[in-house]
Amino acid sequence: MSEAPPSIPAVETSGLTRSYGSMVALNNLNLTVQRGDLFGFIGSNGAGKTTSLRILATFLQPTSGTARVLGSDVVTDPDAVRRKIGYMPDFFGVYKDMEVTEYLDFFGACYRLPAAKREKTIGDVLELVGLTEKKGALIGALSRGMQQRIGLARVLIHDPDLLLLDEPASGLDPRARIEMMAILLELQRLGKTIIISSHILSELQTLCNRCAIIERGKLIYTGPVSGAGGDLADATIMWVTTPEADRALPILTALPDVREGEVVDGKVKLTLKHKDADASQIAVAMVQNGLRLTGLREEEIGLEEVFLRVTKGETQ
Amino acid sequence: MRFFPIIHRELLIAGRRGNTYLGRLIAVGAMSAILMWVLFVSAGNAPATLGKTLFLTIASITYFLCALTGVKLTSDSLSYERREGTLGLLFLTNLRGIEIILGKLAAGGIQAVLTLTATFPLFAVPFLFGGLTGSDFLWFVVSALNVLFLSLSLGLFASALCRDDRVALGVGILLMAGAVFCPLIAALVFAQLAGGGSPSGAEFFAGFSPATAPFLLLFERVGGIRGAATGITTAISTSMWTTLIAAFAGVVLASTTLGRLWRAQEKQPEAAKAPGGTETSQRDSQKADRAHMLDRNPYFWLASRNRAGRIAPWGVLGTAGLLWIGGLSVWGPDWSNEGVYIATGFLVHLALKLLIAGVACWQFNEDRNSGAMELVLSTPLTVGDILRGQRDALIRMFRWPIMCVLLMDLVFLMSHLNRSGSNSSTIMLVWISGMAVMVADAIALRSMGMWLGLRMRRTNAAVTRTVVCVMALPWAAMILTLSLLALLPFSVFPRMEGEFLILYWLALSMGNALLWRGWAERNLARQFRAEATGRFEAKRSFRDFFKSAAPATPPPLPPT
Numbered sequence: 001m002s003e004a005p006p007s008i009p010a011v012e013t014s015g016l017t018r019s020y021g022s023m024v025a026l027n028n029l030n031l032t033v034q035r036g037d038l039f040g041f042i043g044s045n046g047a048g049k050t051t052s053l054r055i056l057a058t059f060l061q062p063t064s065g066t067a068r069v070l071g072s073d074v075v076t077d078p079d080a081v082r083r084k085i086g087y088m089p090d091f092f093g094v095y096k097d098m099e100v101t102e103y104l105d106f107f108g109a110c111y112r113l114p115a116a117k118r119e120k121t122i123g124d125v126l127e128l129v130g131l132t133e134k135k136g137a138l139i140g141a142l143s144r145g146m147q148q149r150i151g152l153a154r155v156l157i158h159d160p161d162l163l164l165l166d167e168p169a170s171g172l173d174p175r176a177r178i179e180m181m182a183i184l185l186e187l188q189r190l191g192k193t194i195i196i197s198s199h200i201l202s203e204l205q206t207l208c209n210r211c212a213i214i215e216r217g218k219l220i221y222t223g224p225v226s227g228a229g230g231d232l233a234d235a236t237i238m239w240v241t242t243p244e245a246d247r248a249l250p251i252l253t254a255l256p257d258v259r260e261g262e263v264v265d266g267k268v269k270l271t272l273k274h275k276d277a278d279a280s281q282i283a284v285a286m287v288q289n290g291l292r293l294t295g296l297r298e299e300e301i302g303l304e305e306v307f308l309r310v311t312k313g314e315t316q
Numbered sequence: 317m318r319f320f321p322i323i324h325r326e327l328l329i330a331g332r333r334g335n336t337y338l339g340r341l342i343a344v345g346a347m348s349a350i351l352m353w354v355l356f357v358s359a360g361n362a363p364a365t366l367g368k369t370l371f372l373t374i375a376s377i378t379y380f381l382c383a384l385t386g387v388k389l390t391s392d393s394l395s396y397e398r399r400e401g402t403l404g405l406l407f408l409t410n411l412r413g414i415e416i417i418l419g420k421l422a423a424g425g426i427q428a429v430l431t432l433t434a435t436f437p438l439f440a441v442p443f444l445f446g447g448l449t450g451s452d453f454l455w456f457v458v459s460a461l462n463v464l465f466l467s468l469s470l471g472l473f474a475s476a477l478c479r480d481d482r483v484a485l486g487v488g489i490l491l492m493a494g495a496v497f498c499p500l501i502a503a504l505v506f507a508q509l510a511g512g513g514s515p516s517g518a519e520f521f522a523g524f525s526p527a528t529a530p531f532l533l534l535f536e537r538v539g540g541i542r543g544a545a546t547g548i549t550t551a552i553s554t555s556m557w558t559t560l561i562a563a564f565a566g567v568v569l570a571s572t573t574l575g576r577l578w579r580a581q582e583k584q585p586e587a588a589k590a591p592g593g594t595e596t597s598q599r600d601s602q603k604a605d606r607a608h609m610l611d612r613n614p615y616f617w618l619a620s621r622n623r624a625g626r627i628a629p630w631g632v633l634g635t636a637g638l639l640w641i642g643g644l645s646v647w648g649p650d651w652s653n654e655g656v657y658i659a660t661g662f663l664v665h666l667a668l669k670l671l672i673a674g675v676a677c678w679q680f681n682e683d684r685n686s687g688a689m690e691l692v693l694s695t696p697l698t699v700g701d702i703l704r705g706q707r708d709a710l711i712r713m714f715r716w717p718i719m720c721v722l723l724m725d726l727v728f729l730m731s732h733l734n735r736s737g738s739n740s741s742t743i744m745l746v747w748i749s750g751m752a753v754m755v756a757d758a759i760a761l762r763s764m765g766m767w768l769g770l771r772m773r774r775t776n777a778a779v780t781r782t783v784v785c786v787m788a789l790p791w792a793a794m795i796l797t798l799s800l801l802a803l804l805p806f807s808v809f810p811r812m813e814g815e816f817l818i819l820y821w822l823a824l825s826m827g828n829a830l831l832w833r834g835w836a837e838r839n840l841a842r843q844f845r846a847e848a849t850g851r852f853e854a855k856r857s858f859r860d861f862f863k864s865a866a867p868a869t870p871p872p873l874p875p876t
Contacts (some may be wrong), residue, residue: 093687
């Protein structure tokens, strides 16, 4: 693959909009995915994830705005984009009457790989996805998880720099999902940039380093996965562990930055008025009032919680 | 009556399809045109004779439509549910196999009867001329419904047997053709072997054909001299009873087949076996061929894998050859005459053209429906490469069969020239025109099949439309022209007969083929990517039928 300069982002969209008649599927999307990112694309059904990925894969033309993939414009230079990406749609699209090797050989030829190179590459990608022993099997005879892995092998056949994966783990059993995630992490380690859309947010949280949340075609959040909770939360929740929870509650709720408090399972749960509030005042108040403090921690907001808080479940 | 929900659902779906209404419109329009044509051609006859002629014409067409419409309506009703995985959901309810079959049968039957009813006002015209009785018309309605019932039930049986819609339609038509022709062929062979000594034996065999009752009704009772004599009525009743029994047998067979099949796991392709010694060298050879073809054009390799498409043309030619040998052995020298030659040529051309349409539609349709086309388009393979690969594969499949057919035509032509009579040049023109149109139609069917296969959701619909546009339109145009000429009170143009008529048909066919090919190639070149990656949308209006393609591309980008 021709290498784009490292300074160029893997994906850069500006004001990207796509309408179907009066319905706006994608509304002014400004997104940047850096090279080497494992980027989660999150949204409800009909939020605009697939539309975004299909524009990046050159299947759809934007109504307005621009999208560049590794420096190439998806509208003016689609051939260059196709050589650089591997696109896996949310359906299998396999030829069930083909053998695994035939299938990969066919797509290798579509990417203009010479016959000798194709044979070696097929062996390599099958090894990567753990299907070396199935290379002579008919695709229709394989399980859904295996077919999904064949799909992944297909997108890797020409060694693309960017992978666009639309719901790659949907419909897979837990083991197949875990295996798929392990393969994606390995691909990231090999330097691939991966954009993955999924509904399984708990897995995206552990898998991705950055994410974007989209609803009704509009970008709500983009940034690090770890910071999503902090960035989007309107308040901080602190858990105070003390043997004297009932005594501590009125003292702590009287603090100026505390909005409300309650005792839950013997611990004091405090909701601070804003996310920048100073939590050390809690420890100070406990000590000054002679209360024993055995634990003080900030509640981490998971991706699922963030998603539920920032979206309204609206679809188009 | 637990199958009412199925009928309700099927009719709702049919009601949303523009093609349901378009089909009725076309049926009535075509029959009206034919009625007018017959009216003008036979204008000089006595009113009663004219009434009978009109009735015979439109009734014959109605029988033909009944025989085909039923199969068309039901042949994909069960196979579609199997492909979509919804058949199991029906069985999870309280419905039994027979109830599902009855639901599908009734839904198809209602649609067909409504189309049939739409044509009934046309039958008032023959009545106005006289020469017909209410009893004749009643017999006709009952026997047409009988043929329709058989057609529906055989379509259902085919649908229960097959998973693929094209195969189901093909099997349904074959079953119907077998039901009609096998008893007639048996009767002919019996009559020939018995040397005319046992006409009742031949009549016995012929009585099993669903075509016998309509034939006797139209050409013996209405149009013939036997009229409403008791004997003819009994023969018609007997034939109708056998047809009815065959139709019920079709329903029962469909029901038992369905009940047996739905529980069985979907047939999984077997895993490839480890090759042995000779297989290894064979596989190496296949691998080398594959690599060669993939390097030439990946899509060419993909489209060339259609084994059924490669074998079918030779199957058609082989069947025609066997029938010919059979005919020669039974009828001897009587078989070798101009009528048989032309009928053979016409049927073989027709079968080969239908095959070309079917195979041309299939690959793109299958790839688009499965999503595989989208994957191919995500690679650097260009649209031009895909089109070239598909064209080359079709040429590879049909090149030699077409050459064989042209050779057969030449042999027939030479045979005719050796025994040439007064109409030698006319017959020669027929053969040469037929050969030219065969080649032109094959090229047009290839392009149209590729475009409509890509554009339409169902292969059968794509094939039907391809065949109508390329093959049926010239005939319709010719009939229309003849009708219009018949309207003129004086002769403006030379009389349409003999060589002039053939040349006119040749020009129409060639022009039509050229036109459709150009249209399809233009669409393929300009709209392939947008069409292949777009979503199928429900069509609700008649206008959709005439649209070349929905504008799948978005509005132009604003200037930056």
